[in-house]
Amino acid sequence: MKNLFKTLLLVISGFTATLSIANDLQTADILYEKEKIREALEIYLKPGNRDKTPVQFRIWNIYLSSPDSERSVEWFSQSAKEGNVYAQYHLGLIYTNGIGVKQDYNKALALFTQTAERGYPPALNSMGILYEEGSGVKQSDYEAAQWYLKAAKKNHARSQCNLAGILTYSKTIDRNYRNAYLLLQTCLRLKPNNECCLNRMAELYSNGWGVKMDNKKAIELREKAATVGSEVAMYNLGIYYDYGIGIKKDPQTAMDWYLKAAAKDNAKAMHRLYEIYEYGKLGQTVDKATAAEWKVKAEKAMKEQGLSRNELMDSFRLLMETDEN
Numbered sequence: 309m310k311n312l313f314k315t316l317l318l319v320i321s322g323f324t325a326t327l328s329i330a331n332d333l334q335t336a337d338i339l340y341e342k343e344k345i346r347e348a349l350e351i352y353l354k355p356g357n358r359d360k361t362p363v364q365f366r367i368w369n370i371y372l373s374s375p376d377s378e379r380s381v382e383w384f385s386q387s388a389k390e391g392n393v394y395a396q397y398h399l400g401l402i403y404t405n406g407i408g409v410k411q412d413y414n415k416a417l418a419l420f421t422q423t424a425e426r427g428y429p430p431a432l433n434s435m436g437i438l439y440e441e442g443s444g445v446k447q448s449d450y451e452a453a454q455w456y457l458k459a460a461k462k463n464h465a466r467s468q469c470n471l472a473g474i475l476t477y478s479k480t481i482d483r484n485y486r487n488a489y490l491l492l493q494t495c496l497r498l499k500p501n502n503e504c505c506l507n508r509m510a511e512l513y514s515n516g517w518g519v520k521m522d523n524k525k526a527i528e529l530r531e532k533a534a535t536v537g538s539e540v541a542m543y544n545l546g547i548y549y550d551y552g553i554g555i556k557k558d559p560q561t562a563m564d565w566y567l568k569a570a571a572k573d574n575a576k577a578m579h580r581l582y583e584i585y586e587y588g589k590l591g592q593t594v595d596k597a598t599a600a601e602w603k604v605k606a607e608k609a610m611k612e613q614g615l616s617r618n619e620l621m622d623s624f625r626l627l628m629e630t631d632e633n
Contacts, residue, residue: 530545
């Protein structure tokens with residue numbers, strides 16, 4: 309009887325603690341929505357709360373938007389030492405991007421490696437990115453593909469998309485468009501609105517890589533990606549309507565898509581708007597002042613996004629211009 313009583317007490321105690329944590333987080337969420345960030349953060353950082361994934365995302369968003377980014381480093385460093393996978397991974401992101409610290413790919417690599425060894429899909433993906441870009445390691449599409457594959461097998465959508473990209477565009481390993489298609493098909497079956505996979509699949513259909521060329525299908529995929537906020541899709545829709553690719557030319561619709569993409573900091577769209585006003589294209593009158601403004605914005609975005617001048621000018625679109633002239 310005594311044992312039964314003790315068991316009941318433990319169950320009741322556990323239930324009460326769970327209820328208390330739930331109420332605690334609800335209070336924090338209300339404070340967060342009211343922009344009382346400091347008070348919300350104190351609750352989120354409590355040991356019983358901060359291990360919960362939704363809470364960790366809130367903490368991460370708070371620190372990213374905070375001018376005091378050193379505190380994000382302090383918290384994630386302490387939590388990483390305690391073996392928190394999430395903290396180790398995000399501390400790796402902090403060092404990759406130089407948020408509140410000096411950019412250090414070696415430290416990022418060490419942190420991502422620790423987390424990847426524990427099978428955390430975002431870390432596996434980040435390892436792939438380091439190898440694909442050659443950041444802190446020797447560039448290797450093969451190594452990148454191996455890391456992406458590990459995460460892709462865990463149904464990590466971004467890794468599936470990144471691996472499909474290597475299989476589509478790599479210059480150092482054999483391309484395999486069909487496998488790229490199958491990866492993207494899996495991604496979109498599980499996450500139909502994933503903008504990376506939608507855009508990548510559109511590339512396959514617009515070029516006839518691994519599938520029958522179908523610009524109409526490519527446009528449908530781009531439109532779906534645009535509805536979930538993809539500036540890449542918006543820019544490409546501008547191209548379709550600009551040059552009449554798989555659809556009737558529509559200068560105004562092309563302008564609308566370019567403007568939407570530019571509003572989301574798409575450098576290529578900004579450069580196209582510069583050309584439109586500089587040379588009076590798409591039914592617009594020549595406007596040197598507006599052209600100059602777009603050129604400055606495009607140059608700034610190009611530097612911030614690490615694009616080359618050739619990437620900014622978009623060789624595919626330049627080819628379309630040549631064909632028209």
